[in-house]
Amino acid sequence: MAESAPRRCCLGWDFSTQQVKVVAVDAEMNVFYEESVHFDRDLPEFGTRGGVHVHKDGLTVTSPVLMWVQALDIILEKMKASGFDFSQVLALSGAGQQHGSIYWQAGAQQALRSLSPDLPLHQQLQACFSISDCPVWMDSSTTAQCRQLEAAVGGAQALSCLTGSRAYERFTGNQIAKIYQQNPKAYSHTERISLVSSFAASLFLGSYSPIDYSDGSGMNLLQIQDKVWSQACLGSCAPHLEEKLGPPVPSCSVVGAISSYYVQRYRFPPGCKVVAFTGDNPASLAGMRLEEGDIAVSLGTSDTLFLWLQEPMPALEGHIFCNPVDPQHYMALLCFKNGSLMREKIRDEFASCSWSEFSKALQSTEMGNGGNLGFYFDVMEITPEIIGRHRFNTENHKVSAFPGDVEVRALIEGQFMAKRIHAEGLGYRVMSKTKILATGGASHNRDILQEKGALSSYSLGSSSVALELTL
Ligand SMILES: Nc1ncnc2c1ncn2[C@@H]1O[C@H](COP(=O)(O)OP(=O)(O)O)[C@@H](O)[C@H]1O
Numbered sequence: 235m236a237e238s239a240p241r242r243c244c245l246g247w248d249f250s251t252q253q254v255k256v257v258a259v260d261a262e263m264n265v266f267y268e269e270s271v272h273f274d275r276d277l278p279e280f281g282t283r284g285g286v287h288v289h290k291d292g293l294t295v296t297s298p299v300l301m302w303v304q305a306l307d308i309i310l311e312k313m314k315a316s317g318f319d320f321s322q323v324l325a326l327s328g329a330g331q332q333h334g335s336i337y338w339q340a341g342a343q344q345a346l347r348s349l350s351p352d353l354p355l356h357q358q359l360q361a362c363f364s365i366s367d368c369p370v371w372m373d374s375s376t377t378a379q380c381r382q383l384e385a386a387v388g389g390a391q392a393l394s395c396l397t398g399s400r401a402y403e404r405f406t407g408n409q410i411a412k413i414y415q416q417n418p419k420a421y422s423h424t425e426r427i428s429l430v431s432s433f434a435a436s437l438f439l440g441s442y443s444p445i446d447y448s449d450g451s452g453m454n455l456l457q458i459q460d461k462v463w464s465q466a467c468l469g470s471c472a473p474h475l476e477e478k479l480g481p482p483v484p485s486c487s488v489v490g491a492i493s494s495y496y497v498q499r500y501r502f503p504p505g506c507k508v509v510a511f512t513g514d515n516p517a518s519l520a521g522m523r524l525e526e527g528d529i530a531v532s533l534g535t536s537d538t539l540f541l542w543l544q545e546p547m548p549a550l551e552g553h554i555f556c557n558p559v560d561p562q563h564y565m566a567l568l569c570f571k572n573g574s575l576m577r578e579k580i581r582d583e584f585a586s587c588s589w590s591e592f593s594k595a596l597q598s599t600e601m602g603n604g605g606n607l608g609f610y611f612d613v614m615e616i617t618p619e620i621i622g623r624h625r626f627n628t629e630n631h632k633v634s635a636f637p638g639d640v641e642v643r644a645l646i647e648g649q650f651m652a653k654r655i656h657a658e659g660l661g662y663r664v665m666s667k668t669k670i671l672a673t674g675g676a677s678h679n680r681d682i683l684q685e686k687g688a689l690s691s692y693s694l695g696s697s698s699v700a701l702e703l704t705l
């Protein structure tokens with residue numbers, strides 16, 4: 235059999251809530267290789283559901299750090315077994331679920347620097363973390379720390395003007411403050427704190443990778459205009475925090491060459507560059523080549539809506555992050571926690587656990603749902619803070635249930651309506667030329683996307699909305 239010609243490429247990694255994924259992209263921007271490891275399915279020994287552990291209080295949500303490390307081992311071995319030619323990889327970068335934090339124990343940098351190519355990473359990094367279960371973006375247990383931080387800087391709006399967001403429970407500064415207050419020993423044994431993105435980059439770099447401006451904006455710690463850590467915020471959260479975070483860098487920085495571990499074990503070229511990893515939403519803004527005026531909807535575990543901004547407009551709802559492409563610009567983001575997992579629940583309850591039945595329900599009902607409206611928040615929502623299922627019939631009376639098909643449509647219409655209402659609250663206007671781009675797992679479902687386009691046109695009346703799909 236003829237050998238195929240070597241294909242120079244870059245690798246893109248995604249350490250998201252439910253899985254680790256990789257794509258290889260060639261010089262013509264063709265994605266010619268994809269692989270993934272799904273935490274619940276492929277690493278059942280960690281006992282996660284949807285990639286996380288929800289604690290008894292219903293508010294604390296964590297993920298095991300060694301699960302992420304082992305997922306990387308598995309995916310690299312899968313690539314090797316498939317004959318993937320690592321020697322052609324010129325550079326790699328990637329994304330991580332935002333806000334999650336990793337606590338490297340004293341001595342971990344040394345372990346990272348002296349990895350043996352004979353062993354998988356997870357066997358060598360077992361003793362490297364002072365917190366084994368890391369807080370992730372779904373956590374909402376830090377309300378007390380949020381109020382402390384806002385009080386320390388002169389209130390919610392003042393914090394938003396400084397860091398781009400009022401205090402949010404999942405934002406990393408508040409998570410660090412909770413760990414310092416509740417587990418001071420683990421905090422003092424920590425030599426470095428990474429975000430999921432900079433943690434993943436560190437695994438490839440074989441030393442600590444810096445936090446980038448864009449993902450760093452999701453911490454309530456970074457002054458988004460000056461791009462430096464806010465001394466007032468650091469001081470309010472925990473002592474010696476600046477040295478544990480390290481200086482932040484622009485999102486496009488080359489942070490170094492790949493660790494010799496990968497050169498020896500997988501035959502990566504020694505010059506393979508590691509470009510700073512960033513948050514999954516900033517990475518989507520960059521990867522979807524979003525332009526000013528466009529709006530992107532990501533339908534992953536969370537649903538998010540984001541756009542490119544020239545000037546920051548910090549408010550009490552939503553977030554402003556540093557832009558990952560142009561450090562002079564910004565991006566606005568809204569995050570909805572009841573995204574794909576809520577859709578899966580309604581699918582399981584009303585559409586026989588099948589996406590094709592779910593699609594049939596959407597096809598068999600009319601846009602507008604005969605006046606029936608529903609808002610579904612099985613877990614405490616972020617935008618806005620609300621919980622429960624709320625259904626209203628055509629007479630605007632609250633009801634406790636809809637027929638199955640109506641329920642499915644009410645969920646999808648309610649989700650897109652909420653996105654639109656909150657985006658307009660941020661000052662964003664859908665105009666006749668607005669492109670709405672979609673990404674994330676549920677964007678593969680054309681019937682769900684149909685609703686996105688239809689709802690935009692529907693609520694706009696005569697405006698036509700171009701729907702461009704990025705699958
Ligand atoms: N055909 C489909 N229709 C609707 N949703 C889907 C479909 N296929 C996958 N999904 C949803 O996509 C989600 C995963 O999306 P993904 O963007 O990969 O998430 P993450 O990056 O957060 O891990 C799953 O939870 C699943 O509900």
Ligand SMILES: O=C(CO)[C@@H](O)[C@H](O)COP(=O)(O)O
Pocket residue numbers: 250251252330331332333371404452513514515534535536537538567569
């Ligand atoms: O909290 C946010 C954004 O602020 C989430 O969007 C996380 O970044 C998780 O992303 P997914 O795993 O859903 O892609």
